[in-house]
Amino acid sequence: MDTQQQYSDDARPVLEAPDIARVLTRIAHEIVERAKGADDVVLLGIPTRGVFLAGRLAEKLEAITGTKIPVGSLDITMYRDDLRMKPTRAIGRTEIPGDGIDGRLVVLVDDVLFSGRTIRAALDALGDIGRPRAVQLAVLVDRGHRELPIRADYVGKNLPTSLRETVKVLLAEEDGRDTVLLGSKPASS
């Protein structure tokens, strides 16, 4: 997890609050269209910010379909492939909706899609919890530079970046405001 301090002062917003709201509305409509009604959809957010995004998406889906959408969180810390390369990380919350995920369409929700390693870990974690009918991926920002054969089904914004740049999603629930910042890494790293 990157902290805000690691981002330089010249970080500029690429998505503002109204853009984020619009983008989530569009993704909600796309989910309903692709799933033909979203009857068996379960939204699972990846902590921290994916959980808030999943909550917002669920609200929008409920507004569109008029049915309750199960929403939960899936922590992938214990499934990471870089656990032994860094100090031990704190574990986030995994909360699977009561009816489980067997036979459902699980939509994973995360803020930024980068290397794809988080999603690989999430797929492993899902395998230990149940057997969904299908798994799809919704992200707010796809910044490229994949290291694994993984792609998103629903993308809020495709953001071509260089590896020297950083992408930071701020959400009201955690950071007090909604915005996506594009900055450059401090020279030291």
Place this chain on the structure above:
Amino acid sequence: MMRHLISAADLTRDDAVQILDTAEEMARVADRPIKKLPTLRGRTICNLFFEDSTRTRISFEAAEKRLSADVINFAAKGSSVSKGESLKDTAQTLEAMGVDAVVIRHSASGAPYRLATSGWIDAPVINAGDGTHQHPTQALLDAFTMRRRLVGRDAGLGQDLAGKRITLVGDVLHSRVARSNVDLLHTLGAEVTLVAPPTLVPVGVETWPCEISYDLDGVLPKSDAVMMLRVQRERMNAAFFPTEREYSRRYGLDGERMAKMPEHAIVMHPGPMVRGMEITAEVADSDRCTVVEQVANGVSVRMAVLYLLLGGNESAVSHTRTEENK
């Protein structure tokens, strides 16, 4: 950085709360169809048990297996120790086999500390009970059980046990559980009272961060949790009380005494229980008694400790306390 878990007194408040919070997440794994996490895959953990144990050994083994570690069980009985092998040689054998962590129980106080600091072995050492000294994972699982019951499962996250009144009753003298609990509960902000016959109170107890009482009936109405300790006959080499009957009448917990406790208060026991001695069957089988819950929580807490000590390339538990003391 803390590499070993030797004593509950080494843990800071933040370390302890982090372990309890992590254990809360680990507990959720037990509700899943596949009770396994890949986190310690490829790591080898040796359970080195020089002293008999049922629940601690099984609990550690379950925790290690749920985290996908490879487990080597070593019991002193039936090993080269019974042929006279020393702790040093056993440790060096394990080191040569490439063990990544050692869980040790020993009847001699200080054996885990010796193993951790001797340089015989490079792996992290987790104390699973040494003599009459410490049993830190037991204290952590007791604190976890108290936090769940007295504060709440979700409400407890990030919280300590500030202001909770905990009473430990019985054979304090021989009890590593009591020592570990007093240390950890004090760190977590609880008020601890020890109740025991004067003969079973250790020398120097006045330096411990707790109250001493000899009157169980007076303390019970002011307790949020009462922990009954087993009378450890195997460690007793003198007559500490006249008869078992007299001990039970003055320091045993029966239904009548339990009724004097506040409505919300719980009865705990680290096990194994001696029914009819320190606790009656009526109390042991009541729903206020958390013995079975403590066993289940033990697996979650040990998973948390193993993850935090071994999960990354350096431990998540700081070691500031012992550094200061040195």
